[in-house]
Amino acid sequence: MVSQCQKEIVADEDRTVSIEIKEGDERDISSLSSNEWLNFIIDARGESRSGSINSLKPKIQKVQPMLREVESNKKCYDPRVVSIGPYHHGKPELEAGERIKIPLARLYLKDSSKETVHELYKEVVNVAGEARKCYAEGLTDFTDESFARMMFLDGCFILQYIYGIVNAIPEVSEIIHHAPLVRRDLFLLENQLPFLVLQVLMRLKSKKHEGEKMITAFIKRIRGEPGERGGLMEKIENFFQKNVWRTQSHREMMQQRNSEDNPPIHFLELVRRQYIDSTTSSIGCHITGDWYSRRSARDFTSVGIQFKPSKTSQLTDIDFKSTCTSGTLQLPPIIVDDITKSILLNLVAYEACPDSITDVGVTSYICFMDSLIDQDEDVKVLRAKGILINFLGSDGHVADLFNEIATDLVPSPHAYVEVKKKIEKHHRSRMKIWVADWLHTYFRNPWTFIAVTAAILAITLSVFQTILAAIQTYLTAHPPKG
Structure with missing residues (x-):
């Protein structure tokens, strides 16, 4: 600095x-x-x-004006219940949310002595100066004391909320009546707390790395990874546990090591690390790709390209495999619910910050998905294959979500280059497309399949009978001698 x-x-x-x-x-x-x-x-x-x-150390920035200009996305950047940090602090519409912070902070501190709490507050005061530098200059018009109090209260609130959700603590649900909206507010770019403040406060209840593991468990729950759910969600999680998440243990170990060497700036960056695996990212591949034509999911299926969930939920885990007669596009499974749009847009906003040191991995993923999704029929195709888990509403709502998020976004020109090259090569193979089109036309429903099979059998039988008749005629005209 x-x-x-x-x-x-x-x-x-x-x-x-x-x-x-x-x-x-x-x-x-x-x-x-x-x-x-x-x-x-x-x-x-x-x-x-x-x-x-x-x-220069990146800061907790404001959302870029160009992103706020998209009318359908405007409300996704501002908190609806609770403010975290200085940018939205003191807004009248968030006053009710301010009142729930103290009860949750009290829960977080209740097992500690007064002396311990005072010492903890002093530690927050000691890092408050560094924490203030994490925000854009001129937007933290607070005295040192009021700023330190805000860091302390907001940090205790966040950690107790996360702890309560992960461990299903009843008192947290009793205090917060709008838990889903609070959850949404924690993912906003302008509603972040410097991670160094959370690290100080986590020492009260957690051993080394335990606090980070708790936060990671919270993020997993938001993404639909294994956790304590019931009914349909439990079945979905069991499926993911057996087929998807089991393969991620090595990645998680690498991410923990990365977190130790390079701690996140704020909570949202930690969320992004769960979405984008920097150890295997294909976004940064600096290879110039050939021209790639945009096609929807339905267009792909019509030329014999099928869809399959990837082995991980990483947005970079996209691959294409081609065979003699067909192709398979592997995409990471994603749960789409009422906070998905807000999370993705704020991750995009974080990548768009002028001091961001990240690539545009989330932005590129959204643009790629937008190229596959034009309307509800495309969502239906991806939903049927277990790639889109729809908890939002109709397939049309999901299509609108991706189309709205992708408005005015520009992906990395290097994103998924190898995948796009494979798809284009497959699509340019006339033989594969002809076979796929023939299979799609004549074998897409059982009645057509039966009719075609019967016709083939009839033709085969007719040819066989013709050959037998020809042989019989020949033998009659030329009987064997002797």
């Missing part, structure tokens, strides 16, 4: 200029002459002294 106030010396032919660089300003160079300005840009020493953009 750039120090509070640095001096930058810029040399030019005639004079030397001293420039003040304040924290948060990339360069204060508006008063320089053209020569000085150009010299400053090309001066590698100046770059190394003040720190390159890549070396």
Whole structure:
């Protein structure tokens, strides 16, 4: 991070200029002459002294205005029940949510002595200065004391809420009557707490890494991974446990190691790490892809390309396999419910931050899915194969969701390059397309299959009878001698 106030010396032919660089300003160079300005840009020493953009620590940013311009998505970025951090703090419409923080914080602290709680608060005060730097400059107009109190209260609230959901604590449900909306609010980009604050507070109840494991378990529940559910959800989770999630233990171990070496900035980044596996990401593959034509899921099935759930839920786990007569596109299974749109949009907003050090993996996934989904029939195809688990409503609602989220988004040109090349190669094979079209036309329902089979048998029998008649005629005309 750039120090509070640095001096930058810029040399030019005639004079030397001293420039003040304040924290948060990339360069204060508006008063320089053209020569000085150009010299400053090309001066590698100046770059190394003040720190390159890549070396600056990313902040908890506001959502970019261009994303808020999409009318159908506007409400997905603002909290509806509870504010976390400074950006939405004090809004009148969130006053009721503010009142539920203290009871949950009290639950989180109830097994600790007053001395322990006071010591814990002092630890939060000690990191409050660093935490303040995680927010955009000029948007944290709070005294040091009020800011530290906000960090402490919001952090205790978040951890007790997560702890209560993961462990099904009745008191949490009794205090919070809008638990699904609170859950949604925790995934908003502008509603984040610096993770270092949560790390300090987690020491109260958790051993090393136990707190992170609890948060990971919470995220898994949101994504539909194994947890304590009942009825239909339990059956779905059992299916995923046997067929999908079991293969992820190695990935989770790698993610934990990555978290230790490079802790997340905030809760939303930890969520993104669950969606995008940086150890196997294909998003960053810098290979120039051939032209790829957009086709819907129905278009794929009509040319013999089938769909199958991937072995993991990672958004990068997309693959295509081709055989002599057909192809299979593997896609990660995803549960679509009432908070899916908000989560995906805020992950996109995080990737769009000017200081983001991530690729656009979530953005690219959404654009890829949007290319497959034009209408409800496409959702029906993917739902039937277990790729889309629809808890939102009709298939049309799911189609609208992906179409709305993808509005004005631009994917990485390198995303899924190999997959797209394989699909295009398969589609350009006239023999495969002809066979697939023939199978699709004549074998898509049992009556057509029976009719075609009967016709083939009739033709075969007719040919056989013709051959027998020809042989008999020949033998009659040319009887064997002797």
